[in-house]
Amino acid sequence: MFRKKSDEQAQSMTDWAMDAPAPKPTAPKAPDPDVRKRNVSVIGPTLRFKGELQANEDLVIEGEIEGSIAHQDKNLTIGRQGRVNADIHASVVEIMGEVEGDVRGDELVKLHKTAVVRGNIYAQRLVMEDGANFSGSVDMERKAPLRSASTSTSASVSTTTKQEALKRANLSVAEGGSHLITGGS
Amino acid sequence: MEAERSESLTHDGTGREPAASREAFKPGEYGPSIIGTTVVMRGELTLAEDLTIEGTFDGSRIDGAKNLAIGARARVRAHIQGESADIAGTVDGDFAGTGTVVLRRTARIHGAISAERLRVEDGTNLENAVLCGRISLTDE
Numbered sequence: 001m002f003r004k005k006s007d008e009q010a011q012s013m014t015d016w017a018m019d020a021p022a023p024k025p026t027a028p029k030a031p032d033p034d035v036r037k038r039n040v041s042v043i044g045p046t047l048r049f050k051g052e053l054q055a056n057e058d059l060v061i062e063g064e065i066e067g068s069i070a071h072q073d074k075n076l077t078i079g080r081q082g083r084v085n086a087d088i089h090a091s092v093v094e095i096m097g098e099v100e101g102d103v104r105g106d107e108l109v110k111l112h113k114t115a116v117v118r119g120n121i122y123a124q125r126l127v128m129e130d131g132a133n134f135s136g137s138v139d140m141e142r143k144a145p146l147r148s149a150s151t152s153t154s155a156s157v158s159t160t161t162k163q164e165a166l167k168r169a170n171l172s173v174a175e176g177g178s179h180l181i182t183g184g185s
Numbered sequence: 186m187e188a189e190r191s192e193s194l195t196h197d198g199t200g201r202e203p204a205a206s207r208e209a210f211k212p213g214e215y216g217p218s219i220i221g222t223t224v225v226m227r228g229e230l231t232l233a234e235d236l237t238i239e240g241t242f243d244g245s246r247i248d249g250a251k252n253l254a255i256g257a258r259a260r261v262r263a264h265i266q267g268e269s270a271d272i273a274g275t276v277d278g279d280f281a282g283t284g285t286v287v288l289r290r291t292a293r294i295h296g297a298i299s300a301e302r303l304r305v306e307d308g309t310n311l312e313n314a315v316l317c318g319r320i321s322l323t324d325e
Contacts, residue, residue, distance in 0.1 A: 044218035044234050051228010051244055057221045067228055 045081045059090075061097070073106070080114055093123075222258060230263075238274070257291045270300075286318070 039057040043049065047063030056072040062079040069076065071090035078084055082097030093105040095115040102119045103109055109123035113131035120136045128134065217235040220226065224240035231248040239256035242263055247253070250267035259274035269284035275293040280286065282300035290306045294314035303320045305311070 039221055039223075040219070041221035041224050041240075042217070042219045044232065044236075046233040046249075047218055047236075048231045049226065049228055050230075051226060053228075054225040055221065055240075056223035059221075059224070063218075063232070 043082075053086075078115075087119075220259075222256075255292075257289070 041055060041057055041059045043059070043061045043063040043065065045062040048065075049063065050066045052068045052070070053065065054070045056074060058075045058077075059069075059071065060077045060079055061082040061084060063081070064083045064085075066085045068086045069084070069088045069090070071088075073091045075092040075094070076088065076090035077094045078097045078099060080096045084098065085100045087101045087104070088099065089104040089106075091106045092108045092110070093103055094110045094112065095103070095117060096112040097114070098116045100118045103117065103121045103123070105121075105123040105125075107123075108125045108127065109121050110127040111117060111129060111132035111134060113129040115129075116133040118135050120139065121134075122139045122141075124140065124142060126138060126140060218232065218237065220236070220238045220240045220242065222239045226240070226242045226244065228244045229246050229248075230242070230244065233249045233251070235252040235254075236247075236250045237254040237256065238259045238261055240259060242259075242261045244263050247261075247263045247265045247267070250265065251269070253265065253267050253270040253272075255261055255270065255272045255274045255276060257273040260277075261274065262277040264278045265276075265280045265282075267280070267282050269286065270280060270282055271287045271289070272280075272292045272294070273289035274291070275295075277295045279296040280298045280300070282298075284300060285302045285304065286298055286300040287304045288294065288298070288306060288309050288311075290308045292309055294311065296313075297315040297317065299317035301318055303316055303318045304323050305316070305320060307322055307324045
């Protein structure tokens with residue numbers, strides 16, 4: 001509750017469309033040029049990295065990566081120019097570039113029309129756009145979701161991402177509200 | 186100094202927006218490379234653009250960074266070759282640059298820094314550092 005301001009801001013920065021809004025709206029602050037608006041890491045188009053990469057924030061890859069990518073419950077985007085020769089693990093994986101390796105998305109794997117994927121996909125939900133190039137197998141076996149247990153009750157079959165995000169938002173707003181009351185008394 | 190720093194970091198000639206106004210995150214529209222605070226990289230990295238490291242890089246080398254910014258919470262273990270650098274974090278390794286290196290007060294250097302020009306902030310701890318180049322002290 002009494003987190004430092006910077007922590008709170010960092011938290012709100014990591015929320016994006018898929019995540020629940022912060023329980024308490026933070027007052028708008030004067031823009032600080034040194035603080036990035038969103039916690040998004042970018043691997044630029046000229047970057048080539050060999051090795052292992054771990055992250056707990058949203059990551060966009062436009063460069064070349066060889067090795068392994070281990071993400072926690074965040075989003076990974078492989079941009080149009082991105083070329084990845086690695087096993088990937090993240091919550092939401094969006095692919096617009098080339099991937100050679102297994103792709104594991106705890107929540108969603110989305111192949112855009114420019115995607116070229118050679119490897120297996122393990123995901124609860126899979127979206128493949130017309131034109132996407134994929135060779136490998138798909139395993140959509142349902143496991144316990146990565147997030148809190150409360151979401152698993154509401155995580156029945158939902159048709160669209162938006163609906164699920166909304167549902168989750170309601171849920172955690174309610175939780176946040178009760179937390180606020182108990183915290184205030 | 187501050188203005189110069191931000192200028193050097195966004196100087197890529199593509200007219201990209203400054204980081205602060207990049208609010209709406211759309212895949213396909215992003216600025217220069219950023220290794221964020223929660224990122225841990227082990228390996229070797231080559232590039233030909235600006236790079237900001239705020240996380241951990243534990244590897245052998247970083248080659249070709251044009252303007253390298255190492256944030257105050259960053260920890261970098263690598264031999265680095267590049268142009269210019271602005272170092273506020275921990276660097277364990279050597280840096281060989283052709284441009285200007287700015288060492289901030291919070292910087293911790295374990296290695297040799299060589300560059301055309303070096304600017305060292307007043308109060309910087311250079312206990313384990315070797316500096317080669319034209320050095321000037323700044324008070325900002």
